[in-house]
Amino acid sequence: MRNIIAVFLTSLALLSSCKGDRGPAGPAGQDGNANVQSATIETKFSDWDWSDEAMNWAIAFDWDAIDMDMVDYGAMLVYLENPSSEVYAWHQLPLTMAITDEYSAILETSYYDYGFSIFWTNSDLQKHRDVLQSYYDQEPMMFKVVLIDATSYASHPDIDYSDYEKVANAFGLGK
Numbered sequence: 001m002r003n004i005i006a007v008f009l010t011s012l013a014l015l016s017s018c019k020g021d022r023g024p025a026g027p028a029g030q031d032g033n034a035n036v037q038s039a040t041i042e043t044k045f046s047d048w049d050w051s052d053e054a055m056n057w058a059i060a061f062d063w064d065a066i067d068m069d070m071v072d073y074g075a076m077l078v079y080l081e082n083p084s085s086e087v088y089a090w091h092q093l094p095l096t097m098a099i100t101d102e103y104s105a106i107l108e109t110s111y112y113d114y115g116f117s118i119f120w121t122n123s124d125l126q127k128h129r130d131v132l133q134s135y136y137d138q139e140p141m142m143f144k145v146v147l148i149d150a151t152s153y154a155s156h157p158d159i160d161y162s163d164y165e166k167v168a169n170a171f172g173l174g175k
Contacts, residue, residue: 035148035149035151035152036146036147036148036149036152036171036173037065037146037147038144038145038146038147038168038171038173038174039063039144039145040142040143040144040145040174041061041142041143041144041145042140042141042142042143043059043118043140043141043142043143044140044141047059048120054119054121055121056119056120056121056122057119057120057121058117058118058119058120059117059118060115060116060117061115061116061117061145062114062115063114063115063116063145063147064114065147066111066112066113066114066115066116066147067113067114068113069149070111070147070149071111071112071113073149073150074147074148074149074150074153075147075148075150075153075161076109076111076116076145076146076147076148077092077145077146077148077161077164077167078092078093078109078116078118078143078144078145078146079091079092079093079143079144079145079146079164080093080095080107080141080142080143081141081142081143081144089164090144090164090165092161092162092163092164093107093108093109093118094106094107094108094109095107095108099122102124103122103123103124104122104123105120105121105122105123106119106120106121106123107119107120108121116145118143144164146164146167146171146173148171152171156170156171
């Protein structure tokens, strides 16, 4: 036992006396976003499934970055692109869209361990395949998904999280 303690103390003394050559300290780097992840998702009409039980369209994604810690303490923000040249913007979900004069649709999300879903629910709870499909014939739907851990989220209390551009600037995300 004494030999083990002697070897340990000798090793500790040698390690603490080592001083490597170090150059001058470099400039401070930009704050990183290692705890913030984002993805852009393009969907087309055939990607969505209709549920007779839930009375909505849904699309599900697997993403291993969504773990139980993220589900319990973090935030997932989802934005839908409005590709109109007149009003280009990213709109945060949940979102109500006026599809026609007769009805609207609500887009909302749910995230869970290792995945998330986006739901499209028509105001009259009907399938409206032709209207949804014609919407997709114009442009595919583009979504931005941002995962923010609890510490990063709390460290930016003044951000308007409904504005994707402000979130992207604060966390150094692509536009």
